[in-house]
Amino acid sequence: MTSRQQHPTPTPAPTPTVEEIARVLALHPIFARFDARALHTVAARCRSVAFPAGEKIMQQGEHGDFA
Known part of the structure; x- marks a missing residue:
């Protein structure tokens, strides 16, 4: 290390x-009330997104992205 x-x-x-x-x-x-099939369906739609520390990713009042 320098x-x-x-x-x-x-x-x-x-x-x-x-x-x-x-x-x-x-x-x-x-x-909590979702059965295994429903949980799997929701989980399959999830995706991981990484952001740099401190980056603003949303702000109250902004419109969301609905895919």
Whole structure:
């Protein structure tokens, strides 16, 4: 390392599987009554998006993106 501390580039986390996403969704009260098939359907539509630390990703009052 030089006098200016350099930090190694972090390794991205592996993309979770649909099954892993469904398991996490099942823990949230909004999805508590969903059966396994419905959870899998929702999980299959999820996608991972990374943003740099401190970047504004949404602001109250802005219109959302509905895909």
